[in-house]
Amino acid sequence: MDAGRVKQRFGARLRKLRKAKGLTQESLALACDLDRSYVGAIERGESNVSLINIHRLAEGLKLKPGELFGD
Amino acid sequence: MDAGRVKQRFGARLRKLRKAKGLTQESLALACDLDRSYVGAIERGESNVSLINIHRLAEGLKLKPGELFGD
Numbered sequence: 825m826d827a828g829r830v831k832q833r834f835g836a837r838l839r840k841l842r843k844a845k846g847l848t849q850e851s852l853a854l855a856c857d858l859d860r861s862y863v864g865a866i867e868r869g870e871s872n873v874s875l876i877n878i879h880r881l882a883e884g885l886k887l888k889p890g891e892l893f894g895d
Numbered sequence: 896m897d898a899g900r901v902k903q904r905f906g907a908r909l910r911k912l913r914k915a916k917g918l919t920q921e922s923l924a925l926a927c928d929l930d931r932s933y934v935g936a937i938e939r940g941e942s943n944v945s946l947i948n949i950h951r952l953a954e955g956l957k958l959k960p961g962e963l964f965g966d
Contacts (some may be wrong), residue, residue: 825954827947834946872945875905876898883896893961 832869837894839867841885855884903940908965910938912956926955 825833842852849867853860858880865871866881873881882889896904913923920938924931929951936942937952944952953960 825950830947830950872947874943874945875949876901876943878946878949879896879901888964890961890964893959893964 827872828869831872833894834873834892835867835869835871838863838881838892841887841892842867845885847885852881852884856880858884898943899940902943904965905944905963906938906940906942909934909952909963912958912963913938916956918956923952923955927951929955 842849845852847855849863850860853863856863856877858877862871863881866873866877878892879889882892885892913920916923918926920934921931924934927934927948929948933942934952937944937948949963950960953963956963
């Protein structure tokens with residue numbers, strides 16, 4: 825899978841999971857101690873997000889990191 | 896979980912999965928088009944590996960990206 829598509833798929837899945845938890849970008853960002861604008865960039869597929877931030881997002885969503893990846 | 900521990904756990908799991916597939920660091924690196932030394936650094940917990948490289952490692956191991964994360 826090409827790099828752009830990897831980032832877009834991750835971002836789309838993050839957005840879906842965040843909405844399923846009833847969280848805004850701002851509330852997720854606060855829970856993760858990340859900038860709201862950075863959460864937005866990840867969801868738009870603009871960020872090659874790192875392992876540590878994947879863990880922070882998972883913690884903010886109360887999910888396991890592996891759950892942030894689809895099949 | 897603190898950042899160092901996140902990287903160490905990911906690295907330890909990668910090493911375990913690689914060995915379970917009977918691959919050397921070099922053969923995995925070739926399959927992923929990553930440097931062998933970089934694969935070694937990830938396994939030692941020294942790299943905050945990115946989303947795109949997580950996907951490349953998963954492809955090299957013929958696993959889904961989420962499988963690179965334990966519980």
